[in-house]
Amino acid sequence: MIRQLQVKPGLRILEPAAGDGVFIEALVKTYEDIYIDAYDLNPIAIDSLKGKFGSNCNIAITFGDALTDEHLAFYSDAGGIYDRVIANPPYGAWQDYDKRDYLKKMYKGLYVKETYSLFLYRSIGLLKNLGILVFIIPDTFLNLHMHTTLRRTILTQTKILEIALFPSSFFPGVNFGYSNLSIITLQKCAVKEQCLSHNIRVVTDFSNVDELAKENGANTAYSILQGQVLNNIDSALFIASEPHITNLINNCSARVGDIADCVTGFYSGDDKQFLHALSSDIRNGSRYKIIEQELIANIDNVHSNLLDGIDDIAHYVPIVKGGGLKYVKPDLWFLDWSEEAVTNYKNNKKARFQNSSYYFRFGIGIPMISSTQITAALIENKLFDQSIVGVFPKDARLTYYLLGFFNSPTCNKLIRTINPSANNPANYIKKIPFIAPTDEQLTTIDTLITGIIRDIRNNGTYNENDEQQLHALYRHIYDI
Ligand SMILES: C[S@@+](CC[C@H](N)C(=O)[O-])C[C@H]1O[C@@H](n2cnc3c(N)ncnc32)[C@H](O)[C@@H]1O
Incomplete structure (x- = not known):
């Protein structure tokens, strides 16, 4: 970082x-x-610094x-x-x-x-024209939606000389909570056109912390035009080893958000009270009450408006929660859906009775947090909780096509380029490029998925070859 700063005698440093x-x-x-x-x-x-x-x-x-600080604000x-x-x-x-509140105004x-993003913004303001800044910070400023304003400031008021990306595990214990860190070196530049025609050097694939200090320690270096990044959706800086992935993300003619509604699900406000588990053997099941079979509602027999609750002894409804099962999930969790409980959900400030027009509909659930591979399973006319993004295609014929897609490595490459963290909030899922299948592709994919779902229901498992065929089809359709 000291080397990157390019210090000379007489300089004023903050x-x-x-x-x-x-x-x-x-x-x-x-x-x-x-x-x-x-x-x-x-x-x-301060005492230690003075010492x-x-x-x-x-x-x-x-x-x-x-x-x-007022002086810094003035400068x-x-x-x-x-x-x-x-x-x-x-x-x-x-x-x-x-x-x-004060910072929001400022x-x-x-x-x-x-x-860290406020420090970066303030410090860019404090640099003289052609001044240089070096920061070590999480890499979330590169692509998270909430940092769009900061990114546009950086892209139009500075030349990004270099961004080095590396795992936070290079500094054990120090940066807990962030998966990746970056060292950004930038130079203030008063001429916007010069900023936009500048190429950012992105270096990555360091194998250990010592390589960070070497002049050419990284295995991979990319050169990315700042003006191009500014034009990307949300001016996000996508770093992908294959340039056609970034091309597709930026230039596709349709996105998942155009062809499907993507919404976050329900929260009771007090799961200890309202949520019941199928058995104590399921993950975290022992922390909740166990459901009695006679309390489970058959929602096909409910003729009143389900969104007002169920007036019957059998008033517990299945709810889809997180967890990385693919294609279909068994009913493991049940929620109190009595009229009284529903009134409580609608009025309790802690509860989230959000996007209720999507409850009990047929769609796809994607856990908000995934490990390495994003996963998706059907929501079969059930409730889904807030750890799930519900995806409801406008054309129901695309449901299986999207279900297979979300479980494919092709989709994973796209979402992890759009957002490298392990989170899949609705806003990022909406941005995933959508390529419509031909009728023939749709039929083949529907047949394969129907088989996989049938096998899971009958045997709890499915034929890996069927899944490999699916993956190959999406690779072909997306060319990724
Ligand atoms: C990660 S540490 C910096 C470590 C430092 N570079 C070093 O060499 O030890 C962050 C420091 O920022 C200070 N800090 C936090 N908020 C601050 C603020 N608003 N203004 C000034 N310093 C702040 C903390 O007290 C802490 O010492």
Whole structure:
């Protein structure tokens, strides 16, 4: 990071979240005649910094909040005063509600719950034209929807000199909660056209932490035009080893969101009270009451409006929850759907009676959190909970086609490029490219899926060859 900063004598450098001062130590060891402004809001860090650097008159140590400090805000408004900024800013640090409100006003359009993005934004403002910044931060700013404003600022006001991507496990214990980290090096640039015609160097596939420090330690380097990234959906920076994946994501003529409704499901507000398990042997089943068979409703026999609840002793309905089963899921969970309980769900602030027009409909459920492979199973006229994204094709003939697609490696490559984290919220599923099958392909896929579903129902398992055939069909249709 120090090398990337390209320091020269006489420069003015900002360290806005100085902590123990490891960057400052490295800087003063390597360069003489530089001027450093260090900020931290932790008094213990400030004492330690003063102990280490208090006698160095080129280092100014300020006890204060770099995000709200009035001097820094003024310097930023004035167009920036620093030649260099270096930081390992706090990630996702908790902010009380008053401070969040304040930050929301100060940083309009930014996602204030994620502190690192505010540090990055403020620091870009504080750089002089042609000044350089180096940050180590999670990689979520590259493609998460909530960082769109930040991305557009970076893409139009700076040249991204380099982004190095690596797993957070390179720094055990330090960055718990984020799967990947990045070191971003950027240069402020007042001419927007120059920013857009600049090529970003993205380096990845480091095999260990030491390789990060080597000049050519990465195995893979990509060059990506900034103007192209700005034009991507949400100006997201998709990093895929195969360029036609990014091409397809950016230029496809239809997306899942165009041909299907994608919605999040229900939450009771108090699952301990309302949710029952089929048996204590199922995962987490022992934490809940066990359902008695005579309480399970047969919803085909309910003739009143199901969304008002069931007035019968048998008033528990099956609900689809998370868990990575593919194609079909057995009924493992049941929810109290008495009229009284439903009234409670509709009025209780903790409950989420959301997207109720999709309850008890035939569609596809995708768990919001997946491990390596995204999975999908039918929602067969059941309720589905908030850990599931329900996908309801506008043309029901596409249901099996989409079910097979969501379980395929082809879909996985697309969703993991759109969002590399293991999350599949509705907004990202909507963005997955959709390619319509020919009638012949649709018939073949329907036949294979029907067979797989029948086998799962009869034997609890299915023929792997059938699934391989499906995967090959999607590979062919999508050319991925
Ligand atoms: C990950 S640590 C930085 C580590 C540092 N680079 C080092 O070398 O030790 C983040 C630091 O930011 C400080 N911090 C958090 N919020 C801050 C804010 N709003 N303004 C200034 N410092 C802040 C924390 O007290 C902590 O010392």
